[in-house]
Amino acid sequence: MSITDKIQTVTDAYTYLGVDRSEMTFPEPKNDIQRAANAFVDATILTAALNERREPDFDDLNESKCIIGWDMRSEASGGPGFSYDVSTTFVRSVSPVAACLVFFKLEVAIYAASKFTEVYKTFMTFQASIALHTIG
16 A cells, blocks of 8 residues: 555544644644644644655755645636645755655655645745734
């Protein structure tokens, strides 16, 4: 069974890694910042699970690494907005994203981007200036 068959939901990723989501996230997020923080943790867990616990080695220039690039315009790619492009360009030793969000296989990165778009969108598109007004 492939890893993408095993990880169909965010819960599957936590289970696969043996991690309790309630210990990693705000159990009842009160604002957009907490929701974004939870989504970032979820994306990190998803990446770790889909990479089968393997971490990128940025000293290894021969190791392929893939990142998900997001177009956050409201009408990205002629659609409803927030579309993705998966790339391996210039990700051998330098990454424009956090290392915890780097994939090793192009097909797995595409799977994550298409299957879990809302997870990424939640932490990447909230407006901090608006969210800060909801805090206090």
